[in-house]
Amino acid sequence: MQKHIVVIGAGPAGLESSANLSNLGFRVTLVEKEEVTGGHLNKWHALFPSLASGKHTIEAIVKGLNPGIKIQTATKVTGIEAVNDYFTVSGHNGWQEKADAVVLTTGFQLFDSHRKEEYGYGIYENVITSADLEKQFASGKEFVNRQGKKPERVGFVHCVGSRDEKVNNLHCSKVCCITAVKQAIEVKQMIPEADVFCFYMDLRMFGRHYEELYKQAQEKYNIQFIRGRLSESTEDKDGNIIVKVEDTLLGKPLRIKVGLLVLMAGMEFPPATKALTNMLGLKNVSDGFIQPLDEVLHSNLTEIPGVFIAGTCSGPKSVSDTMADARSAALAVAEYLK
Amino acid sequence: MEKKVKNFGYSVTRDRQIDFDANNHDVGKIVALAEPTLHLCISCGTCSATCTASQFTEFSLRQVILLVRRGETKGLLKEVSKCMLCGKCQLVCPRNVSTRNLIIQISRALCNHEVSGSAMLKP
Ligand code: SF4
Ligand code: SF4
Numbered sequence: 001m002q003k004h005i006v007v008i009g010a011g012p013a014g015l016e017s018s019a020n021l022s023n024l025g026f027r028v029t030l031v032e033k034e035e036v037t038g039g040h041l042n043k044w045h046a047l048f049p050s051l052a053s054g055k056h057t058i059e060a061i062v063k064g065l066n067p068g069i070k071i072q073t074a075t076k077v078t079g080i081e082a083v084n085d086y087f088t089v090s091g092h093n094g095w096q097e098k099a100d101a102v103v104l105t106t107g108f109q110l111f112d113s114h115r116k117e118e119y120g121y122g123i124y125e126n127v128i129t130s131a132d133l134e135k136q137f138a139s140g141k142e143f144v145n146r147q148g149k150k151p152e153r154v155g156f157v158h159c160v161g162s163r164d165e166k167v168n169n170l171h172c173s174k175v176c177c178i179t180a181v182k183q184a185i186e187v188k189q190m191i192p193e194a195d196v197f198c199f200y201m202d203l204r205m206f207g208r209h210y211e212e213l214y215k216q217a218q219e220k221y222n223i224q225f226i227r228g229r230l231s232e233s234t235e236d237k238d239g240n241i242i243v244k245v246e247d248t249l250l251g252k253p254l255r256i257k258v259g260l261l262v263l264m265a266g267m268e269f270p271p272a273t274k275a276l277t278n279m280l281g282l283k284n285v286s287d288g289f290i291q292p293l294d295e296v297l298h299s300n301l302t303e304i305p306g307v308f309i310a311g312t313c314s315g316p317k318s319v320s321d322t323m324a325d326a327r328s329a330a331l332a333v334a335e336y337l338k
Numbered sequence: 339m340e341k342k343v344k345n346f347g348y349s350v351t352r353d354r355q356i357d358f359d360a361n362n363h364d365v366g367k368i369v370a371l372a373e374p375t376l377h378l379c380i381s382c383g384t385c386s387a388t389c390t391a392s393q394f395t396e397f398s399l400r401q402v403i404l405l406v407r408r409g410e411t412k413g414l415l416k417e418v419s420k421c422m423l424c425g426k427c428q429l430v431c432p433r434n435v436s437t438r439n440l441i442i443q444i445s446r447a448l449c450n451h452e453v454s455g456s457a458m459l460k461p
């Protein structure tokens with residue numbers, strides 16, 4: 001009998017895993033809590049480092065899906081139960097399937113920047129997040145701040161909700177450094193006369209071509225990188241944001257006024273998924289993400305035979321790393337069901 | 339610092355290198371025992387950005403921590419005395435460094451060192 005796999009979460013990881021599993025000859029059901037597939041990528045205008053369109057990327061992945069894959073949208077998975085040699089997966093709306101294996105591709109949630117109250121998100125209009133900025137880019141509208149003015153200066157704040165034990169997140173979200181560089185360049189492309197600043201602790205340009213993009217940001221766009229973490233921001237009477245950092249390389253406190261401040265919100269493990277992993281008895285380690293059976297040898301396996309993981313549910317990843325992880329998860333499932 | 343050497347027609351310039359081997363590492367060791375979060379600092383500068391003493395004087399907690407860790411303790415007691423122990427820095431530190439106690443422990447170790455030539459508290 002054809003083996004059946006339920007893949008939970010239809011972001012890039014879920015879509016790519018499903019495509020590969022189906023091509024390998026398995027029956028696949030892909031469950032998604034939203035009305036549409038694509039996950040966070042739907043709201044992302046352009047991907048680093050190539051500036052490829054988020055929308056086109058998702059369309060290309062979806063195009064690769066076998067028509068045999070059953071896609072169950074608008075269904076929140078509320079239960080996974082191991083019964084003998086199979087799993088029963090059920091949704092909030094009464095949907096239920098039996099599966100020989102389950103792949104968790106449940107992804108991440110964006111850190112809620114309201115929690116860093118001292119940075120002013122939700123308090124000052126001209127403090128926005130990296131996700132808000134992507135939405136603004138995607139809208140294709142003229143780039144203006146909340147007063148309808150072209151900002152003369154734009155600031156990017158790295159590590160918002162990441163590397164910050166005050167919000168209980170020690171981990172680095174990996175992609176926000178390069179995203180800040182990418183978005184800084186995009187702002188400069190839209191408003192060439194603007195001055196753009198990145199406030200960082202460390203610049204983590206780990207991926208291929210990231211360092212080149214960073215160099216381009218310096219060379220072609222004159223983006224200024226200031227090494228210091230924001231202590232707080234305030235607003236002046238015209239809606240400008242006044243930022244306080246220490247320029248640690250000069251050893252002096254620095255104040256700077258910007259017309260728009262962008263917070264690089266990090267990745268967190270979603271509490272809704274935690275309920276599922278608790279139900280399964282999976283270990284969530286200190287950073288909250290799911291721990292693979294072995295980080296080197298079995299990165300898609302969990303402690304529970306038949307339950308697999310791919311994408312950002314096992315830690316922050318770029319889209320390209322997520323895609324590679326999704327393919328490798330499909331192979332791990334095939335190996336298990338063979 | 340230049341110093342004319344007597345009877346010779348040249349001067350000696352002391353270099354400005356951190357002489358790690360000759361430096362005083364006692365203070366750092368004692369402080370770390372009393373307040374182990376000394377080692378957790380990542381020099382992000384959030385404390386010194388929020389610190390009132392840093393706005394008006396050369397004092398920077400970020401720098402003080404580094405100086406202790408490098409053993410550069412000369413003249414440091416005067417620096418540390420600029421801190422008002424208000425604790426603002428502790429509210430913002432992303433690494434949960436226990437900054438207030440750290441400053442107290444640094445002052446204590448530096449005082450002991452000045453008085454007795456050792457950072458160790460005498461029983
Ligand atoms: S990738 Fe950069 S901005 Fe994001 S958490 Fe890591 S260091 Fe901070
Ligand atoms: S406790 Fe000292 S170092 Fe910290 S903010 Fe207050 S004055 Fe500055």
Ligand code: SF4
Pocket residue numbers: 378379380381382383384385386399400403430431432433434435437
């Ligand atoms: S805020 Fe904390 S980690 Fe950052 S420089 Fe100060 S003590 Fe170090």
